[in-house]
Amino acid sequence: MASILKSLSLIADPTRVRLLLLLKQEELSVAELQEVLSLPQSNISAQLAKLKAAGLVSDRRSGKNRLYQLDEPSAKDKESHEHFLALIEAAGGELREVAKDNEALKVVLRKRAQTAQAYFDALAGKFGRHYIPGRSWKGLGETLLKLMPPLIIADLGAGEGTLSQLLAQRAKKVIAVDNSEKMVAYGAELALKHGFTNLEFRLGDLEAPPIPPLSVDLVFLSQALHHAQNPEKALKAAHTLLKPGGRIVLLDLLKHQFEKARDLYADVWLGFSESELHDMLGRAGFKKIETSVVHREGKSPHFQTILALAEKENRLTSSGHWSGS
Numbered sequence: 447m448a449s450i451l452k453s454l455s456l457i458a459d460p461t462r463v464r465l466l467l468l469l470k471q472e473e474l475s476v477a478e479l480q481e482v483l484s485l486p487q488s489n490i491s492a493q494l495a496k497l498k499a500a501g502l503v504s505d506r507r508s509g510k511n512r513l514y515q516l517d518e519p520s521a522k523d524k525e526s527h528e529h530f531l532a533l534i535e536a537a538g539g540e541l542r543e544v545a546k547d548n549e550a551l552k553v554v555l556r557k558r559a560q561t562a563q564a565y566f567d568a569l570a571g572k573f574g575r576h577y578i579p580g581r582s583w584k585g586l587g588e589t590l591l592k593l594m595p596p597l598i599i600a601d602l603g604a605g606e607g608t609l610s611q612l613l614a615q616r617a618k619k620v621i622a623v624d625n626s627e628k629m630v631a632y633g634a635e636l637a638l639k640h641g642f643t644n645l646e647f648r649l650g651d652l653e654a655p656p657i658p659p660l661s662v663d664l665v666f667l668s669q670a671l672h673h674a675q676n677p678e679k680a681l682k683a684a685h686t687l688l689k690p691g692g693r694i695v696l697l698d699l700l701k702h703q704f705e706k707a708r709d710l711y712a713d714v715w716l717g718f719s720e721s722e723l724h725d726m727l728g729r730a731g732f733k734k735i736e737t738s739v740v741h742r743e744g745k746s747p748h749f750q751t752i753l754a755l756a757e758k759e760n761r762l763t764s765s766g767h768w769s770g771s
Contacts, residue, residue, distance in 0.1 A: 460543070662692060700750035
C-alpha cells in the first residue's frame with residue numbers, strides 16, 4: 447500500500463480515479479478498460495503503470511492478455527486501505543463519467559460472457575451445421591411470430607417491407623416508413639398484392655416519422671439507424687411514437703472499418719458499438735436496455751449484427767414525466 451500522501455496525489459487525476467473504481471469491481475484487461483473509458487491504449491497503460499508502481503494495482507498473465515486488479519492490502523494495511531477506498535468512492539461521486547463507466551462495464555462483461563458461451567457452443571452439438579429434415583430457421587421464425595401478441599408496430603426505414611410483411615401476419619397494424627418514394631410505392635403494391643389490409647406504407651424520415659405520438663406498441667429499426675443523419679434524433683423520435691411501456695427492437699451493424707460501405711450501401715455511419723447504442727438509447731429516454739452481438743458474417747468484411755432492446759417508461763408521474771415500473 448502506498449503512503450497516504452502519495453496515494454492522495456495519485457487520485458488527484460480523474461482518469462486514475464475511474465480506473466481504480468473499475469478495478470475495484472472487476473479484473474480487467476487494457477483492451478477492456480480502453481472500451482469502457484474510450485481513451486487511447488497508451489494513456490491507460492501509462493496510468494496503470496503509475497498505479498502499479500504505487501502498489502495500488504497488480505496484474506497477472508491470462509493467455510495473451512494481462513489482467514489488472516485492485517491490489518489486496520496486507521493485514522496491517524487493511525484499515526487504511528478501507529479508508530482509501532472510501533476516498534476513491536467520494537472522488538468518483540464528483541465525476542459524471544463514472545455512471546457512464548459503470549454502464550459500459552456491464553456491456554464489456556456481457557461480451558466477455560458471450561465469448562465464453564460461444565466457445566462452448568462451438569464444442570457442443572454443432573447445432574445448425576448439419577441437415578435435419580423439417581428443421582429450418584424460417585420455420586422457427588414463423589413459430590415465434592405466431593406467439594407474438596397483436597400489436598401496433600412501426601417499422602422505420604422499412605425499405606420494400608420484407609420485415610413489415612412478416613410482422614403483418616400477426617400484428618394488429620404495421621406502419622412501414624421509408625424515405626424513398628419508389629420503395630414506398632413498391633412496398634404498398636406488394637402488400638396489396640398479398641392481401642395485407644393491416645399493412646400501411648408511409649413516406650417519411652427516420653428522424654421525423656409521420657406517425658402520431660403515443661400510438662405504437664413496438665418500434666422496429668432493422669439495419670436502418672446507420673443510414674440516419676442523426677441517429678440519436680431518430681431514437682428520440684421512436685421514443686415519442688411509443689405508448690407507455692412500449693418497446694424498441696433495433697438491429698444494426700456492429701462498428702466496423704469498411705469505409706467502402708459509404709459508397710456501396712449509402713451508409714452514413716460505420717455501425718455502432720454496444721456502448722454507443724446503450725448511451726444513445728438512454729439519452730433518448732429508454733429504460734431496461736439490453737445489447738448483444740447476434741451474428742457474424744463468414745465472408746469478408748465479416749460484418750457483425752448487434753441487437754438492442756429497450757423499453758419506454760410505463761406510467762406518468764404527478765410531475766408530468768414518464769416513470770419506469
